Amino acid sequence: MATQQTIDEIEETLGHVPGWMEQIAEPASDHSWGIFRDLLLGDTELTPREKALVGVSAATAMNCGYCTYFHKEEARFAGVSDAELSEAVNVASMTEYFSTLLHGNEYDHDTFVAETDAAFSHLREQGMAHADD
Template sequence: MVSAQTRAEVEEHLGQVPSFIEALPEAAADHGWGMMRDFQLGETELSGREKALVGLGAAAAIQCPYCIHFHKAESTMEGASDAELTEAVGIASGVRYFSTVLHGSEIDLDAFERETEQIVEHVEGQQAAPGDD
């Protein structure tokens, strides 16, 4: 149950107190709203559109129909196109796929980190090289 102050603030921002906020235990309700307000909905380094697309990708990866519905609506509200929604879900599926391969194959993390550094160095070198015009 949210405090009266938080209830008023949530209603001002969202037009209502959603059931998922109401479902939070009293000790977490005000904090949960503050986290959502300040980080997810607030002004941060990522735009609202970018945060919504990240949320959609994460929701798809964890297969949460509630979060998928919310973040898809949020992404659309923030101006994301259908192609961008599809791409966000596609990126998340690739991350989940390769995470499964990495864990299932027990790839050495230190070796993977070294390979990643080498790949980044190579790609950055290619990007900095003059074109073949």
């Protein structure tokens, strides 16, 4: 288990030490809390909404019920609507679908990169760039 200082910090932050955090073996427990705290709760380049949507997408793609529940609750806490959550799951599903298609057919990576670059160049030329670009 983590050091007393880390246990105290977890309790202060989350209101208790979740049982699953007690499962983290030494010497990784203090470090694991630091990663959780700094990436999920800390001030980073991504907003809390963005981090939560990334988490939901990754969790659903991995088919992890634990992570899906956690990150959906994180997203709701960050103000993400159910419609946005559904769309994030759909984007993750689409990504996984096309990844399977590409890998299963052993599509040439260099060709894929060239075609993708050409497509995004065309989208930019057509004025399809996002407003926050």
